[in-house]
Amino acid sequence: MSLDEAAAAALSQLALAADGAVLGLVLAYAAARSILNYTSSSSALNIIKHAPSLRVSDLRSILSNSDHDSDDRKLVVVRGYVEAKAAVVNDWKSLRSNHALVSPQSGDKAVVLLRTQTCIYNEWRGWFGWTSEIRSVFRRSWKEEESSSLRTIPFVLVDGGIWPYSDYVVVNMNGSRHPVPLVTVYHHLQPITASPYTFLRAFFGDEYPVGLLDEEKILPLGKDITVVGTVGLSNGIPEIKSCKDLPVFMSDMTKEQILVDLSFRIKVLLWSGVVLGSLAIGVLGYAAVRNWNKWKERRQMRQIQRDNTADSSEADTHIVTDEDGNIPEVELCAICLTRRRRSAFIPCGHLVCCQRCARSIEHEVSPKCPLCRQSIRTSVRIYDS
Structure with a gap:
């Protein structure tokens, strides 16, 4: 039996321990997570549905002239085109700075540049492949298989077809963990030349790299995106920030498409919670009945053993021993x-x-x-x- 089969057997035995009670608890936990995600997603859907959908030029009409962000922030859905902040701010510093990032591979201009290098390892285990499986348990957690570098510059959203840009909103990405709608502009897999050391590693089953995947993703200038967040005035300039309670910040989709996507996600979470919860109740109920019956059987066996012991002790007290007499x-x-x-x-x-x-x-x-x-x-x- 291979190590993978042994691990699968051990996991199955653990899941079915106590007549499936462990599996029932896992299913119950997954059902609870699904219901919690369903609740949060439903709340987010209602919030986004009632949020006003505005153009960039309409933002100042809903904001006060106060410079205090925390007092006047409002949740809005804004759709506009990406532009570097330095290109729309007319000051002497912006004239001396670069207006955008340039992809070294494709030459495209962007405001966000993400470059990743992923090392692809082989699946051959060699003659002593089981040793690599044991080592991977302790080493994979801190082994680097992917390196990435992220570069960003301040950028804004503007209305398309209008120049100069008198109305714009600054997109503040500080503290946001939401995905960014990046576009892949470079994708190249470079094979790694084998060496005698690589052959030895393969023979003893140790993992060795066979290729290096190089990718570049950007948020290009002029891209039409939708931003869902709280907007306020910062030094008299509209600024939009992400809301951590919402599952989306920047997206390629329109507001209607975002609502449809969230509605589908909510249905999946609801039905998965119902199905997993039903399975958990069934498995836990079966495990409870089985363990209850086993407990009653053990209790009856112990009672029988105690009764037999008592009977034997009582019988022994009445046994007439004839060791002292002459027995034929x-x-x-x-x-x-x-x-x-x-x-x-x-x-x-x-x-x-x-x-x-x-x-x-x-x-x-x-x-x-x-x-x-x-x-x-x-x-x-x-x-x-």
Whole structure:
């Protein structure tokens, strides 16, 4: 059995532990997460649905002239074109600075430039491949397989077809963890030349790189995007920030498309929560019934054992020992050869054992008469007249 199969078997045994109770708890946790995500997504859908959809030139009409952001921030949906802030701010510093970032591979101008290099490893395990599996458990967590560099410049949204840009809104990305609608402009997979050291690593099953994937993604100038966030005045200039309670900040889609996408996501979360919750209830109910029955069986077995022990102790107190007297050899117990024969087995009826040895034979898994080897049900104490 390979290490992957052994790990899968161990996980299945863990999931089915306690008659599936662990699996039921996992399903219940997944159902609870789905319901929580459904609740938050439903709230976000209602918020975005009632948020006003405005053009960039209409923002100043809903904002006050105050410079205090925290007092006047409002949630809006704005759609406009991406432009570098330095290109619309008319001051001497912007004339000396670069208006945009330039992709070194494609030459496109952008305001956000993300470059990633991903090292692709082989799937060959070699003759001693199991060793790499063991090492990967301790090493993969801190092993770097991807390196990335992100460059951004301040940018704004403007209305298309209007020059010069008198109305614009600054997009503040500080503290935002939402995805950015980037465009892939460069994608190249470069194979790595093998070496004798690579051959040794492959032979012993150690992972080795076989290719380097180089990608560049940008947010280009002039891209039409939708921004959902809170807008306010910063030094008299409209500025929009992300809202951490909403699942979207910048998107290629329009407001209607965002609402449709969120509605579909909400339906998926709702039904997944219902299905997972039903499965969790069924599995936990089955596990509870099974464990309850096992607990009752164990309790009954313990009670039977206590009763048998009590009966044996009580019987032992009434056993008449004839060690001090003269017992004929033909009347001695066939098992211990020290006490008189006192118990007859049923149904065979043989009188061959003392009462203590007869009790011991009855407690065996398959009790049989020591004389005829017939299965017995119980024994009867024989008293002299």
